[in-house]
C-alpha cells in the first residue's frame with residue numbers, strides 16, 4: 001500500500017510554489033538543451049547562465065540523461081521536487097562504471113543499464129519513496145549491483161589504482177584511489193606529525209619554565225601534518241620555481257604604491273607585493289595602456305608584453321562564464337590573423353587579442369561560436385548555437401571597463 005509522505009512544507013505554503021517553479025524551470029532549460037547539438041550543450045549553458053563550469057556540466061549531464069531516458073525525464077519533471085542535481089547524480093553513478101569500458105562495450109552494455117535504472121527509478125517514484133540525492137544514488141547503485149555486478153567489481157578494482165592530486169585555490173586534494181592506501185598514507189604522515197607536535201610541546205614547556213615572554217604557540221595536529229608534507233617537498237624560494245604575474249597600482253605616475261593584484265588570487269597588500277618582488281628573478285614592467293593599445297606586431301605570435309597586457313585586462317578566459325585564469329589561457333586573434341586566414345586582416349595586437357582557455361579557443365576556431373568586439377577587446381560579443389548571444393566585459397585589473405584607481 002502506498003502512503004503519502006509528509007512534505008517538508010505545507011502544500012498551501014507559497015514557498016512550495018516558488019521551489020516547484022525553480023525546479024520546473026531547471027527541467028525546461030534541460031528540455032531546451034536537447035534541441036541543440038550535444039557537443040555545444042556545455043558551452044551554451046555556461047554562456048547562458050554564466051555561473052560555474054561545474055554547474056554547466058550538471059546541465060549537460062542532465063540533458064544527456066534526458067535523451068537516454070525520455071520517459072523517466074518526463075516523470076521526474078512532472079513531480080516538482082526533482083532537480084538537475086538529481087539527474088546529474090544518476091548520470092554520475094552510471095558514468096562512473098561506463099568509463100571503465102571500451103567504446104564498443106559501453107555501446108552494448110549502456111542501453112541495458114539505462115533500461116534497468118530507468119525502471120528502478122520509475123518504481124521508486126511511483127511507490128512515493130524519498131527523493132533525496134543520496135536515495136537516488138543508492139537506487140542506481142543497487143540496480144547496477146544486481147544487473148552488472150561484474151562491471152561494478154571491475155570499476156572498484158580500476159579505482160584502486162587511480163591516484164589523483166588536484167588543486168582548488170590554496171587546497172590540494174589527494175585522491176588515494178582506495179581506502180587502504182589513504183589509511184596507510186594518513187598513518188605515515190600522522191606518525192611524523194605527532195613527533196613534530198611532541199617536540200613543539202616540549203619546546204613550549206621549556207619556554208614556560210624559563211618564563212620567556214614571547215613563547216611561540218603550539219601548532220595543531222593538522223598544522224603539523226601539513227608541515228610534514230611541505231617539508232618533504234620544500235616550500236622555500238630556494239627549492240620552488242613559481243611564475244607570479246603581479247600587477248601593482250600606479251598613483252600619480254608612481255608604480256608600486258598601494259596594493260597589488262595577482263590573477264586568481266585577488267588583491268594583496270603592498271607589504272606582500274614588496275616581498276614577492278624582492279624574491280623575483282625577473283621583473284617586467286608594462287608600458288602605459290595607450291602605448292600598449294597602439295602596438296601592432298607583424299608576427300603571428302603575440303609578443304610577451306602584449307600577452308601580459310591581455311592577461312591583465314582579461315583576468316580569465318573571455319568565454320562567458322568561464323573562469324580559467326588568463327595566465328593559463330591561450331591568446332586568440334578576435335578577427336583571424338592573415339597568417340592563418342589569408343582572407344582576414346586581424347592584426348596581432350592587444351586590441352584584437354583575447355585570452356581563451358583551450359576548450360573555448362577550440363570552439364571558436366571550429367566556428368561553433370563566433371566573437372566580435374567594437375571597443376578593442378574590452379567587450380566581446382559571442383554568437384552561438386540557435387542564435388544565442390552572450391556578452392563578456394573584461395574585468396581584470398587592467399581593464400578600461402573597471403572603475404577605480406589606475407593600476
Ligand SMILES: [Zn+2]
Nearest residue numbers: 317322357360
Ligand atoms: Zn574558457
